Structures are given as structure tokens and as C-alpha cells.
Amino acid sequence: MSLPFIHLHPDPAAKLYHQDPGCPTLSTPATDDQRISRDDAEAAGLTPCAACRPMVLVRVGTRRVAFHSDHACADLQSRETKCIGYEARPRAEAAAALKLKPCARCVPPVTYAVRGGRQEVTREQVEIAAARSIPAHGTTLGQPVWYALAGSGLHWVVTLLEDATGKRPATATTARLALAELGFPVMCWAWNRDFLERGHPWNTAT
Structure with a gap:
């Protein structure tokens, strides 16, 4: 079966x-x-x-x-x-x-902060948004710094959630934590040793 x-x-x-x-x-x-x-x-x-x-x-x-x-x-x-x-x-x-x-064991929806409240998003919504979007590539990597691996491409965390729900996350930190909770690998574009050791100063606050 x-x-x-x-x-x-x-x-x-x-x-x-x-x-x-x-x-x-x-x-x-x-x-x-x-x-x-x-x-x-x-x-x-x-x-x-x-x-x-x-x-x-x-x-x-x-x-x-x-x-x-x-x-x-x-x-x-x-x-x-x-x-x-x-x-x-x-x-x-x-x-x-x-x-x-x-089902309690299926990946549940999560909520993230938006201007004026919170927004719910499911893993499936993110997967659909990623399928419709153009992944980051050589000319765009390194502009935003936090990316999620969804499908076969990397997507900026803020834009990916906004495309999935129509609601823009309040911060990149909010976006990356929500996507990580949904099970998507999240990574930072780090181009020097300080970024590798400490993370991006704008986006590493919990």
C-alpha cells in the first residue's frame, strides 16, 4: 500500500x-x-x-x-x-x-509577530510559496543575511513568510525562528570570521 x-x-x-x-x-x-x-x-x-x-x-x-x-x-x-x-x-x-x-505528531502551524498582531502559517503554505518564488542566487545572496532552505532553493526568511501568508514578519529574527520551528533549515550568509563566530549583529537577538 x-x-x-x-x-x-x-x-x-x-x-x-x-x-x-x-x-x-x-x-x-x-x-x-x-x-x-x-x-x-x-x-x-x-x-x-x-x-x-x-x-x-x-x-x-x-x-x-x-x-x-x-x-x-x-x-x-x-x-x-x-x-x-x-x-x-x-x-x-x-x-x-x-x-x-x-494529528499531534504532524508539524503544527506556528505564529509569528507582524505589525499589529500575530499571523499563523503552516509548513505547507511555506512550501507552496517557495515553489512559486525564485530562489536566491549569485547576484542576490549576501544582501539579506538569513535564508531558509525550502524545496530545492534558499529563500530570504522575511520574504518567504510574507509570500506564504501576505503578512510581513516584524523582524528577520521573528521570521527565522518561525521557519525553524516548522522544520526548515535556516542559515546565515556569513562572509567573515566574526560573522561565523558571533552571527550578524542585527539578527542574532533571540
């Missing part, structure tokens, strides 16, 4: 891929034979559809208490052979109609 993809259906004409087979922007309903991995979709130059509902994995049958938003969740992998299987469902349906709770 293999876990179903949460991100499913390619739409080459629109240069998109859809995680929600019932997305209203799809010209025809998506079918299972259109499944594709996210890596293959992005390799084909497709980007994630912004209109899709967030999808989660739900255990097939009645003996279920939680839904999984993290495809690599340890519980999801260890219990896969002990049930009929898992299916992708819209997160809102899993929570409201099926009355399931978020």
Missing part, C-alpha cells in the same frame, strides 16, 4: 497543479489517473493553484480520530499497514464534517 499524494492533478494548459480534485478552476473534474507527484509537477514547470482547498490525509473507515497534514508524519507511516488505507480530503471537511482533530 502506498500513501496517496496530497498534491494530485496536473493542469498543463493553465501551467498549474491542483491539490484539490474538486477545485473550481479545473475545467473538468480531476480523476485518479491524473495523479502526479509535486516534484514531477514542478519539474514540468507547473506551479500550485492558489484556489485549491488545503488537503489532508484521512484514514479510510470509521476507526479514525485525527487527520494528517504532514505527509511524512511518523504515525501515518507506522500505521499504514494496519488499516485499509488513507485518502486525501479537504482539511475543512475533515475537521467539521468528519469531526477529526489535527
Whole structure:
């Protein structure tokens, strides 16, 4: 048995891929034979559809208490052979109609400080934002100093969170701590020994 993809259906004409087979922007309903991995979709130059509902994995049958938003969740992998299987469902349906709770072992959302309050962000939102963005490269590295590795590229921590939620983090420190909590490797562009030993003076405050 293999876990179903949460991100499913390619739409080459629109240069998109859809995680929600019932997305209203799809010209025809998506079918299972259109499944594709996210890596293959992005390799084909497709980007994630912004209109899709967030999808989660739900255990097939009645003996279920939680839904999984993290495809690599340890519980999801260890219990896969002990049930009929898992299916992708819209997160809102899993929570409201099926009355399931978020899995405690999946990577939970985090909040970060923004002007006038706090903003919640999920790992999936960051991954989607990274897939749509141009990673840092030779002409941009070293301008901002804190980067997160998301997907196959490095992204400035502040811009990455802003692209994911539409809300700009209050500081680079706020951004890098939130991304680290979501499990993304975070690194500083250090170009001399002092930076390697002490970190950037503007961004190392906790």
C-alpha cells in the first residue's frame, strides 16, 4: 500500500497543479489517473493553484480520530499497514464534517509577530510559496543575511513568510525562528570570521 499524494492533478494548459480534485478552476473534474507527484509537477514547470482547498490525509473507515497534514508524519507511516488505507480530503471537511482533530505528531502551524498582531502559517503554505518564488542566487545572496532552505532553493526568511501568508514578519529574527520551528533549515550568509563566530549583529537577538 502506498500513501496517496496530497498534491494530485496536473493542469498543463493553465501551467498549474491542483491539490484539490474538486477545485473550481479545473475545467473538468480531476480523476485518479491524473495523479502526479509535486516534484514531477514542478519539474514540468507547473506551479500550485492558489484556489485549491488545503488537503489532508484521512484514514479510510470509521476507526479514525485525527487527520494528517504532514505527509511524512511518523504515525501515518507506522500505521499504514494496519488499516485499509488513507485518502486525501479537504482539511475543512475533515475537521467539521468528519469531526477529526489535527494529528499531534504532524508539524503544527506556528505564529509569528507582524505589525499589529500575530499571523499563523503552516509548513505547507511555506512550501507552496517557495515553489512559486525564485530562489536566491549569485547576484542576490549576501544582501539579506538569513535564508531558509525550502524545496530545492534558499529563500530570504522575511520574504518567504510574507509570500506564504501576505503578512510581513516584524523582524528577520521573528521570521527565522518561525521557519525553524516548522522544520526548515535556516542559515546565515556569513562572509567573515566574526560573522561565523558571533552571527550578524542585527539578527542574532533571540
